[in-house]
Amino acid sequence: MSGRAEDAPSGVLTFSENPDLASELLAVGRALAAGAGAKLTTLMVGSALRERAEDAIARGADEAVLACPPDTRPGAETYLAALHAAVLAHRPAMVLVGSTRTGVEVAARLGQRLRVGCVTDALSLEIDDTGALVATRRMYGGQFLARVANRSTPAIATVPWKRFEPPPRDDDRRGTITETTIQLPPPRLRTVAIQQRPRSALDIRKAAVVVAVGRGVKRQEDVALVEALAEALGGALAGSRPITDDLRWLPPDRKIGLSGLTVRPSLYVACGISGQIEHVVGMRAARTVVAINSDPTAPIHAEADYSVVGDLYAIVPALAAALRDGRQRQAAATIESLQ
Amino acid sequence: MTEAGSELAIAVCIKFTVDVNRLRPDPATAAPDLGHAHYRINDFDENALEEAVRLKERHGGRIVGVSLVEREPPRELLLRALAAGLDALYLVPHAAAASGDAFVTATILAAALEEIGAVYEMVSWDLVLCGDASCDTYDGQVGPRVAEALGIVPITYATRLDVRDDTIVAERTIEDYVHVVEATLPALVTVGSETNKPRLPHLRQIMDAGRKPIVRLTTAGLGRGALDRARATLELLGVTAPPSARRRMVVGGNGPDDVARKLVRQLQSDGELTQ
Numbered sequence: 219m220s221g222r223a224e225d226a227p228s229g230v231l232t233f234s235e236n237p238d239l240a241s242e243l244l245a246v247g248r249a250l251a252a253g254a255g256a257k258l259t260t261l262m263v264g265s266a267l268r269e270r271a272e273d274a275i276a277r278g279a280d281e282a283v284l285a286c287p288p289d290t291r292p293g294a295e296t297y298l299a300a301l302h303a304a305v306l307a308h309r310p311a312m313v314l315v316g317s318t319r320t321g322v323e324v325a326a327r328l329g330q331r332l333r334v335g336c337v338t339d340a341l342s343l344e345i346d347d348t349g350a351l352v353a354t355r356r357m358y359g360g361q362f363l364a365r366v367a368n369r370s371t372p373a374i375a376t377v378p379w380k381r382f383e384p385p386p387r388d389d390d391r392r393g394t395i396t397e398t399t400i401q402l403p404p405p406r407l408r409t410v411a412i413q414q415r416p417r418s419a420l421d422i423r424k425a426a427v428v429v430a431v432g433r434g435v436k437r438q439e440d441v442a443l444v445e446a447l448a449e450a451l452g453g454a455l456a457g458s459r460p461i462t463d464d465l466r467w468l469p470p471d472r473k474i475g476l477s478g479l480t481v482r483p484s485l486y487v488a489c490g491i492s493g494q495i496e497h498v499v500g501m502r503a504a505r506t507v508v509a510i511n512s513d514p515t516a517p518i519h520a521e522a523d524y525s526v527v528g529d530l531y532a533i534v535p536a537l538a539a540a541l542r543d544g545r546q547r548q549a550a551a552t553i554e555s556l557q
Numbered sequence: 558m559t560e561a562g563s564e565l566a567i568a569v570c571i572k573f574t575v576d577v578n579r580l581r582p583d584p585a586t587a588a589p590d591l592g593h594a595h596y597r598i599n600d601f602d603e604n605a606l607e608e609a610v611r612l613k614e615r616h617g618g619r620i621v622g623v624s625l626v627e628r629e630p631p632r633e634l635l636l637r638a639l640a641a642g643l644d645a646l647y648l649v650p651h652a653a654a655a656s657g658d659a660f661v662t663a664t665i666l667a668a669a670l671e672e673i674g675a676v677y678e679m680v681s682w683d684l685v686l687c688g689d690a691s692c693d694t695y696d697g698q699v700g701p702r703v704a705e706a707l708g709i710v711p712i713t714y715a716t717r718l719d720v721r722d723d724t725i726v727a728e729r730t731i732e733d734y735v736h737v738v739e740a741t742l743p744a745l746v747t748v749g750s751e752t753n754k755p756r757l758p759h760l761r762q763i764m765d766a767g768r769k770p771i772v773r774l775t776t777a778g779l780g781r782g783a784l785d786r787a788r789a790t791l792e793l794l795g796v797t798a799p800p801s802a803r804r805r806m807v808v809g810g811n812g813p814d815d816v817a818r819k820l821v822r823q824l825q826s827d828g829e830l831t832q
Contacts, residue, residue, distance in 0.1 A: 294713075319731050323713045326659065326698035330705035335660050335790025338696050350792075357657075357796055358693055359577035362589055365794040406710035410726070411737040451830075463750045470751065471733075476695060477750060485829045494578045496692070506829050507803065508820065517578075523804040524823060526816055536817035541830070544821055 227309040227371050229257035232279075233301050233324075234316025235292075237270060239377075241277060241384035243314050246343055246377055248278040248385060250312055253345050259283060259308055263300045264292075268395070275393035277385045283308070284397045291405060297324045300400045302331060307398075310372050312351055314343075317376040325376045334370030339378050351375060359495030360476060360502070415470070420454050422472060427453025428483040430474055430501070431467075433460050434490015434511060434530050438467045444489045447534050450541040451485070458497045474500035490530045493518025510534060565618035565720065566679055567609045568670055570687040570703065571638055571646075572599040573630035577692050582798035589796055596630060598638055601688025604748045607755040608718065609686050610642035616720060618683075622646040623669050625662055627654040639766035640758035647673055647772045649779075653789060657694040663702030664787035668779040670707065681709070681743045684725070689714055689749040697747075704745035712738060712746045 230251045232243040244260065251258040260279040262270060264286070271282035285300040301324060305313060315325040317339050329336040340353035341363075351373035357364040368375065422428055429448035431441055441455075448455040455472065462473040474481055475497040486504035490511060491497060498521050501507065509522035510530050519525040526533050576595040583590045598606075609620045622643040624630075628650065639646055649669045653661045674682055685707070687700035697713075704711035712718075716735075718727040725744050729736040730751065758766075776787075808823065810816035824830050 294711075319714050322697045323701045323711065326701040327705045327711070329660060329698070329790075330663060330702040333660065333786075333790075335658060336698060337791065338698060352794065356695070358575065358580050358589055359695070361577070361580070362582070362796050362798050364796045367792040367794055368790065369792065370790045407712065407738050407740050409736065410739055411735075413735045413737070415730070415733050415735055459750060464754060470730075485824070496578075506824070506827060508824070519807075520801065520805065521803060523806065524820060525805065525807045526820065527807060527809075528813065528816065532813040533816060536813035537820060540814070540817040540821045544825075544830075 225309065227311045229259060229308070229310045230312045230314060231259045231261060231301075231304060231308055231310035231372075232314045233261040233263075233297070233304075234318065234321055235263065235297055236316050236318055236321075236379070238384075239316035239318065239321075239379050240270075241274070242380070242382045243316060243377055244274060244278045245382040245385050247314055250314075250343060250345060250351075251280075256311070257281065259304070259310065261285060261301060261304045263287065263297055263400075271395045273387070275395070276387040276389055276391050278388075278391070279393055281394045281396060284395065285400045286397065287400055288402060291402070293407070293409070294320050294323045294327070295405065295407065296400070296402060298327050298331075299402050301328055303398070303400055305332065305372060313372045313374045315374065315376045317378040322376055325374050329370075329374050332370075332372070334372060334374060335368045336374035336376065337366050337368050338376045340375045341378075341381060343375055343377070356499065360499030361495050422454045422456045422474070423479055423481055425454035425481070426483055427451045427485045427487075428456050428474070428481050428501075428504070429453050429487045429489065430456040430458060430491060430497075431461055431489050432458040432491030432497070434492075435461075438465070440531070441467055443531065443534050443538075447487065447489070447538040447541075450538040450545075451487070453483070453485070453487075456481070458491050458494070476500065488518050488522070489534055491518050492516045493521055510537075565612055565616045565683045566674075566677070567612060567618060567620045567684045567686060568673070568682045569602070569605050569609050569620060569622045569643070570666055570685065570699065571602045571606070571622045571624040572688070572691045572693075573597070573624060573626060573634055574599045574691050574693045587797040587800075589798070596634060598634060599688050599691045599693075601690060601692070601747075601749050603641070603688075603755045604750060604752050605686040605688050606638065606641050606643065607753045608746075608748050609684075610756075611753065612684070612718075612720060613642070619644050619677075621673060621677075623649065623666060623673060625649045625651055625654045625665055625669075627652065635771055636763070636766040637758075639769045639771075640762045641755065642758075642762070643769065645770045645772060647774055649774045649776060651776050653787070656789065656791070656793060657696065658789050658791045659696055659698035659702055660790045661787045663699050663706055665776055665779070666699070667703050667706035668776075669774055670703070672774065672779050681707075683742045684720070685709070685743070685745040687745065687747045689747045700745060700747035707743075707745070709743045709745055710740045712740060712744055715746045715748050716751045718746055718748075718752075
């Protein structure tokens with residue numbers, strides 16, 4: 219274990235309650251620790267963590283700290299207590315936390331307790347010549363990128379899911395596994411129930427084609443028009459925030475945007491979506507974008523490869539028909555070639 | 558501070574932000590053109606305000622808004638916040654308000670909340686409501702940090718809440734799960750667009766807004782030297798818009814069927830219609 223009190227803070231401490239994200243953090247942590255010539259420590263909270271600890275060491279951690287809470291109470295309060303204790307014991311220069319909702323709360327509260335800064339949702343992290351942790355993150359709804367220097371000690375940052383690949387395993391790597399117990403204050407938040415949210419059978423993040431519907435659709439029953447286009451394209455139906463949150467015409471796991479999901483399909487068709495930044499952030503990584511909107515000044519056109527300025531009530535059914543027609547002719551040609 | 562079953566003392570943290578949908582990059586520098594920016598009440602803070610109004614309708618009480626501002630926001634926005642249901646609005650001017658340093662924001666807001674609470678001779682607020690995040694930085698830190706600074710329990714990402722006597726019950730949305738929790742007041746709750754749909758104020762509320770108090774606090778006057786304790790932790794090095802690589806071709810034609818055929822042909826030649 220590192221950290222006599224008189225040593226200057228050094229090294230990187232990582233934590234995520236999500237095991238996949240915890241592995242991904244090791245990639246960033248390893249790069250930052252190598253730059254600083256320092257140690258990479260990862261914190262895990264819970265029980266029966268030995269196997270995960272060994273995996274973390276094989277993937278680049280020098281030390282895995284296993285914090286066992288006195289009871290099975292999970293949640294932000296427990297993680298915060300464990301992370302705070304680990305910071306005091308190990309005195310890292312940097313703390314990386316996975317950007318789950320729980321992770322952001324834990325990182326922010328740790329920052330306030332330690333009176334230090336935290337950069338959330340860092341897309342990249344590096345150490346500049348002055349030793350500051352410099353992050354890039356989205357700003358103003360995602361249409362801008364900001365570079366932010368965190369000069370605190372420790373400097374805290376949170377890292378989003380799937381941003382980095384977990385480092386490959388190297389079974390020859392050796393490291394230390396330390397077990398600690400943590401003290402918890404009396405619980406202030408009592409869990410009454412935990413329920414899985416109703417989920418769509420389809421995960422829109424995995425669809426190659428996504429067709430999204432926005433406020434240009436006037437009645438709930440007209441969503442079927444856009445759904446028919448999604449079917450003709452063999453794609454998934456999604457929506458912008460007004461459709462899922464305000465009107466509730468689609469479930470929340472079909473929401474594309476900053477407050478919803480980010481998708482990377484090969485083809486993205488926006489139907490009656492104005493292109494508010496909230497939405498654009500979630501679809502910007504699509505390979506090809508088609509926008510159908512009657513307003514020629516709608517910002518979605520600037521985010522599109524192909525724009526159709528017209529009434530979606532006319533264009534969408536015509537497009538679905540043209541696709542079905544093309545597919546039928548193709549099928550007929552295939553059958554003919556086989557006969 | 559309130560006895561069981563009595564009225565609620567609610568504070569709502571409000572950010573007057575740049576309207577990100579109307580913010581454009583400066584063509585020369587790719588930096589945000591803040592000189593021509595429009596301002597608005599942060600959308601999730603409108604949800605927080607609406608939720609405060611709903612709680613007051615059920616339980617009675619008082620709703621006070623507090624906002625850290627770089628400079629005086631447009632008066633129509635202040636009136637809009639008051640018309641939505643605030644009983645009073647406190648503004649705390651501070652040069653660091655626009656820096657997006659959540660430590661500074663939360664430390665000053667917490668000190669202001671204590672100061673305003675003292676004005677009303679309260680030991681503590683029953684409830685502090687915040688938006689989950691602000692639309693400009695989308696940081697999500699201020700709510701949990703204010704809770705930590707005030708020493709009260711945070712309930713983040715609440716999509717439904719109710720108060721019974723001195724207990725708050727809330728549904729939180731955490732990734733794929735709904736987490737139903739309860740806590741004894743006081744508490745800080747953060748809410749988002751799923752929580753409610755803010756109502757538009759009636760004419761009467763709009764007319765009354767002008768008579769409600771807007772109080773300006775100075776950070777120097779805040780207790781326990783808030784300013785000294787709120788040193789900047791972050792430095793914004795630069796903000797730029799990454800260039801877009803979209804083709805931006807307008808597909809036109811002679812009626813919807815013609816447009817549709819042309820678009821299908823184009824997507825086929827791009828290899829996007831493989832099945």
